[in-house]
Amino acid sequence: MVIVNGHSIISPLGEGSQANFEAVQAGRSGLRLYTDRFADVEPFCASLFDTPQDFVELCVRSVELAVSSQNSAVSLQDAGTIFILSTTKGDQLDLLRPAQAIARHFGNPNPPIVVSNACTSGVCAQITAMRLLEAGIYRHAVVVGCDLQSRFIVSGFQAFKALSPEPCLPFSPERKGLNLGEAAATIIFRRQPSAFSSQPVWTLEAGAIHNDANHISAPSRTGEGAYLCLKDMLQGLTPADIDLLGVHGTATLYNDDMEKIAIERAGLQDVPVSALKPFFGHTMGAAGVLETILCMMQMENEKWKMDNGQLQIIKMLSGFGGVNAAIRLKLKIQN
Amino acid sequence: MKVESQIEITPTSVVLNGQAIAVEATGEKMLVELYRRFVGDYPKFFKMDTLSRLGFIAAELLLKHSGASEHSDKSCQPTAVILANRSASIKNDRDYLATISEGNYYPSPSLFVYTLPNIVTGEIAIRHHIQGETAFYILEKPEDLEPILLSTFNFKLSTALAGWCECSEPNSFYAKMQLIIWNN
Incomplete structure (x- = not known):
């Protein structure tokens, strides 16, 4: 963490x-x-x-x-x-x-x-x-x-x-x-927490990378790699613990289909999603960083949703080469 | 951490676990020669760019011809492919650029897909059914990969195909890849 x-x-x-x-x-x-x-x-x-x-x-x-x-x-x-x-x-x-x-x-x-x-x-x-x-x-x-x-x-x-x-x-x-x-x-x-602050702090809790092992330019029809990433991110948690899912959402026919399948397989279909490419386009190497930041800010705006004093998001991405990745971040009031 | 097997490929030589493999051709032709001798049944090889061919052949020799596959406990089946180089996909980037030169604009989708260095890790994952982690780093020198590998597999049981896979010109390439087992 x-x-x-x-x-x-x-x-x-x-x-x-x-x-x-x-x-x-x-x-x-x-x-x-x-x-x-x-x-x-x-x-x-x-x-x-x-x-x-x-x-x-x-x-x-x-x-x-x-x-x-x-x-x-x-x-x-x-x-x-x-x-x-x-x-x-x-x-x-x-x-x-x-x-x-x-x-x-x-x-x-x-x-x-x-x-x-x-x-x-x-x-x-x-x-x-x-x-x-x-x-x-x-x-x-x-x-x-x-x-x-x-x-x-x-x-x-x-x-x-x-x-x-x-x-x-x-x-x-x-x-x-x-x-x-x-x-x-x-x-x-x-690495180290800073001195006590009354403001809630974001932590990067976990991350996973999985390959579809299927095709270098087409997403897996079963959302294999993306599903494995989401499954890893949910380890020890239930889908209800996740407050926001930042999807890749490129709006290509196949990517969105694949993500939908992976999200459903992981049981995350009821979690609110954030898809930001209609605002920024696909910013490629910047996308994972930019979209993670905006997901965090969206949650800070919805702090009233905090239960047990914390909120959690998952950010997922997929790319050429059959590669998929996801991270989980947590907003928590420091004790 | 244990290095199970290691391969080093230059345009004129192939050394697997310290043993030289005699080759007749050099450069890109040598990779084709190695494909015909040691693989032969994977025509997709001919669609690949030079970087992917290099990584593919190195992985093939490491996993199927180094003795590693003789382990019965399957501990030598890699769960991750972590590669690095200095020049990313520059050789294939130039090949793609040639298809969009001014006055001769016919962008090739099949070349474009190889203008990413991590495609070679995808090719290896497909061939060996690896649904674990695949990653590609651009670094100054091979040693810079060590802290990344160390932190990736810190305290985890894992087997990875890892190392350097570089191709800057059609006949200028270098691979030094290892099959590594972490069992601490």
Whole structure:
């Protein structure tokens, strides 16, 4: 178990977790139609920054915002702090160099880790952080998720016929596919609880990764890997203990079908779900971090639901390569 | 932690548990030669990019030709595939880029799917029916994977296929993978 010490989101909807949360609550979406953003690609619907962003600068700003939101100070140049970057395409196909540049910017001495596990990266990176902290290898972890869109990515998803020409509709019978998105999001984790605070504290309790072992680009028809992840997250609990399920909800025909099957197999069909891609698009390496933050904020807004002084969420994701991942977080009043 | 078996593959050599396997071809052709000699019945191999072929062949030799499969207690059936490299999927990224060059724009969906480094872990999981964890990390050097493996399997009974699987150019690749058993 590790503690969520601070977080931030930078997306086309705003700077900072609070601005993004308020945008979602107000029903604002970053999705719009782009006709000439990239040469050759057909018009596509996505959530992109107005001006092209520098990958490293965007991540640095995201980390700075997360630092300023912290419950208690974490020294980024400390040898007990590790930087973990979650990304699928990095800075123009280079994944490690931007991670090194971010760590260097903050004077961190450790070799950074890049998690590149397709669209599950943002959840997997949090699992990696939790394990490294629990094993006592580091005291703090800065998990940054970021991806920027490009001709490379949009053309590929178009060739795959996975993009919806309109704003996506997760779990709707009318869904036509996904929209891509850009964002950077950061969560800072710590191993030790900070000094007593009357505010409830979020902890990352558990995480699991499972492969469908079925197909590299199509989800399992029985939701195998996703089901195994959910089952792991429910160990020692019942579905009634879960207050919110953050789904992947890409709005492709097959992904949503697969998730529905996995959720039902795990007995979680009565739990409220959160599907955020109609606001941000699929932000790839950022998705797991960004969507986890917004699920936490949604719960903080519903603190009246707290029974036994706690609330719990599960965040799940699936990706190419047949990989699925899930984490469970708990909001609890410190004793 | 116990290393059950280990394989090292370069464009000109294959060493399994310290024993060199004689090969005639080099580079990408050597991977095809190894496929024909040691596998032969998995035509999907020919759809894979070089990184996946490299990881697939390494896993195949580790699991089926290293003596590990002779254990009767099945403790050598891996439950996880954890790989890392320095260059992600750059070789295949370049191949895909060639299909979207300006004036010659025919994006290939079958190449696009391999523009993620973790696809090789999926290919291995499919082949060996591994529904446990699959993960891919991008790191400066192979040693940087050690703390990640240590914390992943800390205090857990587990068998994993883990290591380095790198391919930066069609004929420039390096794999050093191990079958590891944790039984502390």
